[in-house]
Amino acid sequence: MIGLEILASHYAYALMFVLLGVGLYMMIANENLVKKVIGVNLFQTAIFLFFVSVAYVEVDGEPGDSPVVPAEVAPGELFVASPLPHVIVLTAIVVGVALTAVALALIVRIYSEYGTLREDTLREVRADE
Amino acid sequence: MSEEIGSVLPILLVAAPILAATLPLIFGLRLERTGWSVALVTCAGTFLASLSLATTVFGDATHVLVIHELGGFARPVGIELVADEFSTLIVLLVTGVSLAVLAYTRVGGPRGNTFYSGYLLLVGGLLGLSLTGDVFNMFVFLEIVGLGTYALVASGDGPESAVAALKYLIVGTVGASLYLLGVGFLFMATGTLNMLDLQTQVEAAGYDNTLVVAGFAFIFVGFAIKVAQWPLHGWQPDAYQHAPDGVTPLVAALVSTVSAYALGRVLFTVFTVDFVTATPYASEIIVAVGATSVVAGSVLAVIQYDVKRMLAYSSVSQFGLIVAAYGIATETAFVGAVIHLLGHGLLKAGLFLAVGVVALGYGARTVGEYAGLAHERPYVAGGMAVLLIALVGIPPSVGFIGKWYIALGAVQAEAWVVSAVIFLSTMLTLAYVARLLERMYFTPAHPLSDPHDTAHDHAPAAATDGGTDAANGGTTGRVTVAMLAVVVCIAVLAVLLGFAGGLFFELLEPFTAEVFN
Numbered sequence: 001m002i003g004l005e006i007l008a009s010h011y012a013y014a015l016m017f018v019l020l021g022v023g024l025y026m027m028i029a030n031e032n033l034v035k036k037v038i039g040v041n042l043f044q045t046a047i048f049l050f051f052v053s054v055a056y057v058e059v060d061g062e063p064g065d066s067p068v069v070p071a072e073v074a075p076g077e078l079f080v081a082s083p084l085p086h087v088i089v090l091t092a093i094v095v096g097v098a099l100t101a102v103a104l105a106l107i108v109r110i111y112s113e114y115g116t117l118r119e120d121t122l123r124e125v126r127a128d129e
Numbered sequence: 130m131s132e133e134i135g136s137v138l139p140i141l142l143v144a145a146p147i148l149a150a151t152l153p154l155i156f157g158l159r160l161e162r163t164g165w166s167v168a169l170v171t172c173a174g175t176f177l178a179s180l181s182l183a184t185t186v187f188g189d190a191t192h193v194l195v196i197h198e199l200g201g202f203a204r205p206v207g208i209e210l211v212a213d214e215f216s217t218l219i220v221l222l223v224t225g226v227s228l229a230v231l232a233y234t235r236v237g238g239p240r241g242n243t244f245y246s247g248y249l250l251l252v253g254g255l256l257g258l259s260l261t262g263d264v265f266n267m268f269v270f271l272e273i274v275g276l277g278t279y280a281l282v283a284s285g286d287g288p289e290s291a292v293a294a295l296k297y298l299i300v301g302t303v304g305a306s307l308y309l310l311g312v313g314f315l316f317m318a319t320g321t322l323n324m325l326d327l328q329t330q331v332e333a334a335g336y337d338n339t340l341v342v343a344g345f346a347f348i349f350v351g352f353a354i355k356v357a358q359w360p361l362h363g364w365q366p367d368a369y370q371h372a373p374d375g376v377t378p379l380v381a382a383l384v385s386t387v388s389a390y391a392l393g394r395v396l397f398t399v400f401t402v403d404f405v406t407a408t409p410y411a412s413e414i415i416v417a418v419g420a421t422s423v424v425a426g427s428v429l430a431v432i433q434y435d436v437k438r439m440l441a442y443s444s445v446s447q448f449g450l451i452v453a454a455y456g457i458a459t460e461t462a463f464v465g466a467v468i469h470l471l472g473h474g475l476l477k478a479g480l481f482l483a484v485g486v487v488a489l490g491y492g493a494r495t496v497g498e499y500a501g502l503a504h505e506r507p508y509v510a511g512g513m514a515v516l517l518i519a520l521v522g523i524p525p526s527v528g529f530i531g532k533w534y535i536a537l538g539a540v541q542a543e544a545w546v547v548s549a550v551i552f553l554s555t556m557l558t559l560a561y562v563a564r565l566l567e568r569m570y571f572t573p574a575h576p577l578s579d580p581h582d583t584a585h586d587h588a589p590a591a592a593t594d595g596g597t598d599a600a601n602g603g604t605t606g607r608v609t610v611a612m613l614a615v616v617v618c619i620a621v622l623a624v625l626l627g628f629a630g631g632l633f634f635e636l637l638e639p640f641t642a643e644v645f646n
Contacts, residue, residue: 027299040302047310054317085316088265092309095272099302102279106295113288122292 012053019046031119037103044096048089055085138182139197139210139260146253150246157242164245176224186217192639205326211262214640219259219390226478227252230379232611238375239284251277255387264312265322275301282372293371300364304354311347314340327399336407355388359425362445369441374485382478397644405458419453420550427557434495447473454535460645462538469531479619483513490608501574515620517562525627
């Protein structure tokens with residue numbers, strides 16, 4: 001029963017680790033290079049969701065503390081989520097977009113050189129050379 | 130007055146290369162080849178700035194922190210750039226090596242303005258990673274360094290380099306993401322991201338706090354990927370081998386080195402020595418990862434045929450030593466790790482430059498093809514021999530003092546496994562180094578009994594033209610005096626620094642005194 005309660009209150013974390021696992025599995029098990037990159041994106045998205053949910057965590061029983069609007073101003077009335085994790089996620093999304101762009105550019109080049117997007121075929125082609 | 134100039138230097142060092150990275154692209158609209166000049170001016174400027182920073186930091190015998198608060202926001206809200214004794218040494222290495230490598234790329238390296246944009250972006254990222262005082266800012270710079278490296282590795286002409294870069298990208302992103310996840314746990318436990326603030330907050334949260342320990346675990350695994358520790362090193366040999374010859378010295382000497390520095394920074398400034406000793410098995414796990422990498426990297430290096438790949442595996446083992454020294458967490462071992470960090474960066478920069486020069490002028494890429502090199506190309510062979518001997522750790526050389534202090538620290542801490550591993554790795558390093566030296570000095574280029582002498586004459590040339598590696602574009606270029614001069618200078622420096630063990634101890638003394646008590 002305690003396990004269920006923890007799951008009910010912490011489902012965001014459980015969801016995040018499931019997503020993390022799905023992303024990691026896609027990266028390792030999928031032979032298609034584009035899907036590998038999608039796996040990387042899922043992996044990163046899981047971490048972004050983790051940061052967003054962290055922002056709402058209570059500190060010492062008080063609702064989320066924030067450097068801009070301290071929780072003490074109106075205890076029990078003013079519920080402010082910490083803006084810092086949101087800013088972090090915003091920055092991390094930009095970094096993630098840049099990474100995806102570079103990865104796709106590399107995949108375009110690999111496709112034009114080898115004519116395949118599958119890793120196993122790629123391995124065969126390279127072994128032949 | 131001088132203090133004001135001093136506190137501007139950290140931001141100048143980070144911002145100048147990143148802003149200058151746009152210039153080759155802008156100039157490229159009208160002029161063909163301005164990239165190299167822009168890079169030279171910027172790298173020379175950052176080198177002078179880092180020297181100036183060093184005089185400020187090392188000018189005083191006390192613990193000096195040159196702090197620049199970005200945007201004027203104070204700690205713990207704002208992001209800081211911090212230069213202290215530890216980071217200033219790394220900044221000197223980054224600016225020095227990035228300036229030296231330009232001597233090779235002018236004639237031998239990848240050409241084009243976009244290449245130099247990537248080059249400057251990478252240098253800016255590395256300097257940012259060395260100077261940042263904020264754990265999330267560190268993630269951003271880790272990714273900037275990553276992006277710069279992926280782009281530079283892929284700038285080779287052959288298709289292999291794109292595959293190596295993509296592999297590196299996927300694995301490297303996982304490493305950086307795991308680090309970010311660890312930072313998330315730390316933020317949950319403490320509510321702050323500033324390193325100096327974290328130091329007190331982590332202690333307040335308690336070293337046995339589950340969130341803190343989990344954060345440490347994720348951060349360590351993330352860095353183990355970035356530093357290329359066995360068995361997470363898979364990306365590194367491919368990336369080093371298939372990167373263009375002008376890129377490998379920069380990447381091999383700096384990227385993993387600065388990541389290893391960042392690990393040390395997080396370990397000793399954020400978590401502190403007390404955390405490492407207080408947490409059950411933390412020290413043991415770090416030492417075990419490092420020691421395994423030392424042995425596995427050396428053994429893999431011995432069985433390689435391609436010289437670049439051999440040196441890449443050698444890096445896995447040398448970084449294993451550094452990580453193991455971090456795990457021992459005594460003052461002597463730490464100073465040894467810093468010396469080895471600098472020394473290894475310098476040696477690998479020189480060695481990969483020499484490999485590039487040999488490929489360019491002699492057409493040799495595998496250990497077998499190095500036969501007769503000393504006779505045909507005495508200067509580069511001599512420089513390479515000195516660097517290789519320094520890599521083994523034969524005194525007087527910078528490789529020796531690094532290993533010596535790590536070994537001394539291991540013995541003092543009674544970590545007998547590490548002492549044994551250092552001895553074993555030195556033997557294995559000697560094995561692969563001696564193999565190459567024997568080829569260079571004692572094997573004639575053309576076996577005397579071989580009647581088809583002319584056929585062998587063409588063999589090396591065909592190997593380069595065939596573009597099996599394709600790193601230098603399949604054209605045999607000319608070796609300039611500047612390239613040779615850089616290789617010889619680095620070799621001389623590696624020997625001279627072999628006498629500077631006491632100096633390093635003095636320079637780092639204020640930092641170690643702060644960390645280890």
